[in-house]
Amino acid sequence: MGKLYDKLLEDVRFQEGVSACINCGTCTAICAAASFYNYDPRVIVDTVQSRDEDEIKDLLKSDTIWYCGECMSCKTRCPRGNAPGLVIMALRSLSQDEGYFVESEKGRQQLFMKRVIGGWILDYGYCLYLEGIGTNMYAEQGPVWDWRQKFWKEHLDRLGGNYKGEGPGILRKIPEEALNEVRKIFEVTGGNARFEKIEEFSKQKAKELGLEFGDGIDNEYFSHIYTHNNNSHNRE
């Protein structure tokens, strides 16, 4: 048995997600990602079941594992009760732990997720904290979003919000002691270690690609991973 397969087996989602797949392809038929990308969850589960170390390593370095939208439609329909979406989550975790994620265009985007979503979680206690996030980055949000951004606090007050306020309510200021508990949880459970690996491997990759790397979102590498698409991913 290979080293990478052993590591996958340590992930409880992998244990839950696959048990003697019969390769029927029902997951692929229902998969939202497979109708858009060159993507086939049946093949992924087949590759993992092969326990072939080289093939699993190739998978971890590929764009393929990053196409899934984690809608979990596969779980509903699998006649064996498997969840290829959970297998994907285990593969993505391993890809980041081993540093393989930076070898693919889609995998490199994890730095965006870490800095933006991860930053909001640790700084504010929310997955999303959207004041100042404009239509320059999310054009489809449209003119009503521009209006909301202009009057962020005023319209939250109008709709019963408690923006940055004390006590309960919508987008309240989560007390510092609560945030410190969350930060400590990240420290003792491996959350910070994951974040540090994403930063470390991304920095190495930026150097290799000759792209400027810095903190925050205003640097060449970050802008590249947020926008670059080599247009080879979609189903024709």
Added chain:
Amino acid sequence: MKVEGKQAIWKEYQKEIADDKYFYVRSCVRQNFFPGSETTFLRIMRDELGKDVFENPCHTTCTGIGYHGDIVPVDTMMTVVARQFALMTEAGYENLVPSCITSFGIYTEVLDTWHHFPEVEEKVRKYLKQATGREFKIPKNLAHASDIIYKFRKEIAQKAKFKLVDKETGKPLKVVDHIGCHYAKMFPDKGVGGAEYPYVLTGMIEEWGGEVIDYPERRHCCGFGFRQYLVQANRGYSMSCSHKKFESMEPYKPDLILTNCPGCPMFLDKWQYAIAELEGKTYGKDGHGIPVFTYEELAGLVLGYDPWDIGLQVHQVSCEPLLDRIGILYDSSKKYSDKNGSSLGVPEKPINLKI
């Protein structure tokens, strides 16, 4: 809608929903995109139904978007969830009510994992103790906020000022529902009606006078896909999923899309705007879009709440043509005002999407 055959079988896919004393945990997406919906939920629960809903300001995100964006490890997510359980336990509550479908899916996944792997629960208990000193009890009941509205849909109907009926023709409005993937796709028996013939929103629509339209892509994802929407380079995936749904529902001429998950209404609203501006295609009547409401907004409307109190002004697709058909009165001059009634200006008009 006549319920027979398979639909009748799946309708029996019911779940236990607590009837009072709820510990409420908010949604990151709903707070940012549909703040009026959470306000409306609490108004209905407390003022209309007289229920005890408690919120501890120290609760946080469940890390859901980070977890499904794969930056947050599973142990970290489970320990943050355990902390929410601890806050609930310390407050003396047993019934957990998340406002978010991603959170609901995560809580369900955690409880299922601990059921199958008790050693994982023990590990998480140790992590939580080490990080925070806290301990917790497993919730006695887990229900999404929409499950609660579903449970009390008849009580809401009794208090309703409006029905989901065209005031001119007397015919029921045609509504499509979208329950959100993580409500029941992972654990169908934890959602009212399961994943194939979901009943949580359908029950509200039927009780309040509307007609539910089943259409081929009813169960397809809205297209969030977490990293698929958030990263610009992947966003075509998101738009393509919503587009697939719009094209599939268009022949049935729905009057309204009703949603369960906090993210889906945003995508189904904004992608209609983007498709209109990019392609000139609109899916509603006369160049309008199809309005997309949250279940809280719809409950508030039938109860006669002011549309601008419940937050319909934050939608890009305009709600007014539908309000006119139902006969709901509103003051257009107050749509974009602050809490004191002073104008905050007016958003620019889209080029193609009629508002």
